Amino acid sequence: MVTMQDVANCAGVSKATVSRVLNGKDLVRADLKARVEKAIEETGYRPNLLAQQMAMQKTSFIGFAMSSELYDGPYFASMMSGAATFINQHNHQLIFADSKYSALQEREAIDFLIRMRCAGVVVYPEYLSDQALDEMVESSPVPLYILNRELTRNRQNSVWVDHARAAVEMVDYLLAQGHRDIAFISGKTGSRSGSCRLAAWRDGMQRHGAAPDETLLRHGDWSMESGYRATRELLEQSVAFSAILAANDDMALGAIKALTEAGIRVPERVSVAGFDNSRIGNYVSPALTTMEIPVVQMVQSAIGHILGDTSCESSPLSTRLVIRESVAPLR
Incomplete structure (x- = not known):
């Protein structure tokens, strides 16, 4: 393995000079810097980035x-x-x-x-x-x-985002379209956002005088496959529902596939909605109605705080109801 000393020997300079060049110090003459850079290229030396940054008491x-x-x-x-x-x-x-x-x-x-x-x-x-x-x-x-x-x-x-408020807004939107028999596909057990969405389904139905029908509740694991399986189970038990609300977009897309295979048109016979606003939801047919969760803004805000950016949006970050083609008023 090529060492810093090998680079120094090749360039005809001291090991300390090589270190100063690698650390970006301005104390090295231009001609010596050029010799060191040439020696690095010729020897194929790869500096230990972690060791460098520890020595400089800073990190990128x-x-x-x-x-x-x-x-x-x-x-x-x-x-x-x-x-x-x-x-x-x-x-x-x-x-x-x-x-x-x-x-x-x-x-x-x-x-x-x-x-x-x-x-x-x-x-x-x-x-x-x-x-x-x-x-x-x-x-x-x-x-x-x-x-x-x-x-x-x-x-x-x-x-963070206010998952409870966002879920209530989505449930209220479906209820405002006239839907009362709303099936719900929950996320993985133990998920806080999933629990908020399930609670909003139950509370929203009760607030509008439509007690939640637990036979319309199915448990998924966030995957498309689980949304597909849950919808197949709903269809097989022959309970009436006019809409399916899935706790994320992936499960909503799985639900649409199951409905389509069963010859049930979306949204003409059953409306479907999800959460997240993943990119694929805008490119399926019908395009998916969803609640946008600003996941990219969330992680970039956290990184911005670490880097000292004082302009980062404060929490809770804003969510947004995205109305597309997969939900229609109840006929």
Whole structure:
């Protein structure tokens, strides 16, 4: 393996001079800098970026901790793409740590990113409690920003949306179209946003004098396949419903496929709506009515706070009802 000393020998300079060139110091003469750069190219030397930044007591790394259980689907693809694009624009590098399948592993992933001397860490928590996250924020030597949670003690380190209010708005919209027999496909058990959406379905039906029919409730896992299976089950049990509200767009698209295969036209016979406003929802037929969750703005706001951008939008971030073709008034 080529070392810094090899570069120094090739360039005919000291190891300290090579180090100053690599660290961008202005104390090196132009001719010596050119010799060092040429030697680096000739030897194929690759500097240890982490060691360099530790020596300089600064870092251009931004950490991101998230469970691999959440990777699948356009929602989190958009989040990671938005994070990488924003970080690149600010000349930083994204370091990702998998928080895996438990609170302990989630904590270990965050600690790993802190030990890597990241300038800050963004966390999309799945397992740690609010109290545990509050304690980590307060003890961390670098800024920690928590996505999709409103912390109790460190609200300023939370970037979140009001899922309950957004879900109520969606349910009220369907009810305003005359729908009373609304089936609901929930997300994975334990999800806070999913729980908010399920509660809004129940509460919204009761507020409009239409008690929620638990036979119209099916549980999914956020995937298109689970939305498809849930809708097949609803059709097989022969209960009447005029609309399906899925807790995310992927499950809503699965529901549309199941309805189409059964010869049921959307929205002429059954309306379908979802949450997230994923890109694919605008390109299916009929285009999907959905509640936009600003996932890219969420992660970019967290990164902006880490980088000292005081213009970041404060939480809760705004959601938006996106009305397209998959919902129609009840005939």
